[in-house]
Amino acid sequence: MFSSKLPAVASRAFTSSSAVKAKVAVLGAAGGIGQPLSLLCKLSPYVTELSCYDVVGTPGVAADISHVPTASKTQGSLPDPEAGAWPTGSEGGLKAALTGASVVVIPAGVPRKPGMTRDDLFNTNASIVQTLVEGCAEHCPDAVLAIISNPVNSTVPIAAEVLKAKGVFDPKKVCGVTTLDVCRANTFMGEHMGVDPSSLSVPVIGGHAGITILPLLSQTGASMTDEEREALTVRIQFGGDEVVQAKAGAGSATLSMAYAGYVFTENVLKALAGEKDIVMPAYVKSSITSAEYFASPCRFGVNGVEEVLGYGELNEYEQGWFDKMLPELEGQIQKGKDFAQK
Numbered sequence: 001m002f003s004s005k006l007p008a009v010a011s012r013a014f015t016s017s018s019a020v021k022a023k024v025a026v027l028g029a030a031g032g033i034g035q036p037l038s039l040l041c042k043l044s045p046y047v048t049e050l051s052c053y054d055v056v057g058t059p060g061v062a063a064d065i066s067h068v069p070t071a072s073k074t075q076g077s078l079p080d081p082e083a084g085a086w087p088t089g090s091e092g093g094l095k096a097a098l099t100g101a102s103v104v105v106i107p108a109g110v111p112r113k114p115g116m117t118r119d120d121l122f123n124t125n126a127s128i129v130q131t132l133v134e135g136c137a138e139h140c141p142d143a144v145l146a147i148i149s150n151p152v153n154s155t156v157p158i159a160a161e162v163l164k165a166k167g168v169f170d171p172k173k174v175c176g177v178t179t180l181d182v183c184r185a186n187t188f189m190g191e192h193m194g195v196d197p198s199s200l201s202v203p204v205i206g207g208h209a210g211i212t213i214l215p216l217l218s219q220t221g222a223s224m225t226d227e228e229r230e231a232l233t234v235r236i237q238f239g240g241d242e243v244v245q246a247k248a249g250a251g252s253a254t255l256s257m258a259y260a261g262y263v264f265t266e267n268v269l270k271a272l273a274g275e276k277d278i279v280m281p282a283y284v285k286s287s288i289t290s291a292e293y294f295a296s297p298c299r300f301g302v303n304g305v306e307e308v309l310g311y312g313e314l315n316e317y318e319q320g321w322f323d324k325m326l327p328e329l330e331g332q333i334q335k336g337k338d339f340a341q342k
């Protein structure tokens with residue numbers, strides 16, 4: 001359904017050089033996702049400047065990452081421009097972190113503990129995303145925003161409303177990152193089919209929480225019993241809970257999410273640099289269903305999301321989940337809009 005296979009990164013270490021200059025800012029860069037994501041961005045030949053921003057720890061994270069021998073420059077800053085920054089003596093603050101960024105990746109905010117839903121994070125993370133996106137509106141209004149902070153189903157509409165209020169909303173440039181759902185779908189289907197998961201690209205549509213995550217397993221052509229289909233579908237929908245429970249109070253997926261965030265970011269950079277046929281899923285403003293924001297394969301280009309693609313045929317089983325999903329997704333979208341508009 002979508003053509004961007006998820007790439008390996010190991011071969012990237014120690015390579016360098018990219019023709020196009022691209023600054024990537026990671027907001028929340030000292031966190032569980034932010035640190036490995038920043039490291040992977042440092043390895044990417046598509047990143048020429050890496051900006052690590054967080055409320056704590058970023059001078060240290062940036063100093064550490066800056067010793068990795070790739071061609072990009074690394075900068076680390078805290079909210080207070082007068083507080084220490086990396087390199088020592090460089091300008092700190094959100095303005096310095098964002099100015100000139102082509103892509104801003106946002107994994108800032110609190111993660112889940114066992115027993116919580118992603119929506120339980122709303123009260124804390126909604127205002128974090130709102131504040132950071134206000135900064136983006138001011139300092140890098142043309143950047144593509146890749147929002148990781150949960151609940152993605154609501155934080156993306158919040159980001160859009162903030163940008164609209166500032167008069168700089170471009171629907172091509174505001175994305176929720178749902179790549180981890182595809183990573184999980186490929187991994188679990190690879191195990192089921194007995195094939196290398198990196199050869200698969202299972203379409204996953206909808207949103208990024210529980211039953212709003214809908215893998216379209218029928219489009220893989222794999223044979224499975226009704227019980228296998230149900231087990232695989234539910235495992236993909238609740239893959240995040242599997243990690244939250246295994247981490248037993250120490251947070252949620254960080255390493256697999258860092259990989260997924262890197263894949264998303266690098267593909268956006270490739271498209272911004274003019275590479276053709278970059279198609280990958282994203283949770284974006286959409287008119288292909290009644291939900292105002294919806295995750296489906298998108299074609300990326302020099303302006304961001306050039307085209308929101310359809311998702312093909314659903315079988316009866318998938319249609320059942322789809323019908324259950326839409327009201328829940330629409331409610332979470334409205335919750336984000338109401339928060340931002342009040």
Ligand SMILES: NC(=O)C1=CN([C@@H]2O[C@H](COP(=O)(O)OP(=O)(O)OC[C@H]3O[C@@H](n4cnc5c(N)ncnc54)[C@H](O)[C@@H]3O)[C@@H](O)[C@H]2O)C=CC1
Pocket residue numbers: 027028029030031032033034053054055056107108109110111112121125128131132147148149150151152177178179180181208251252253254257
């Ligand atoms: N979209 C997805 O597929 C996934 C989303 N997530 C979400 O990503 C978020 C981050 O998760 P983790 O990295 O595990 O959490 P974490 O707690 O390890 O890191 C979050 C970081 O955000 C920073 N932060 C908090 N407020 C900030 C602000 N105003 N400005 C800048 N930085 C700020 C914290 O200081 C911390 O370093 C959570 O909301 C989590 O639910 C996690 C996994 C997958």
Ligand SMILES: O=C([O-])CC(=O)C(=O)O
Pocket residue numbers: 111112118150180239240241243244252253
């Ligand atoms: O489950 C969580 O809270 C984190 C997340 O979004 C995921 O792993 O998909």
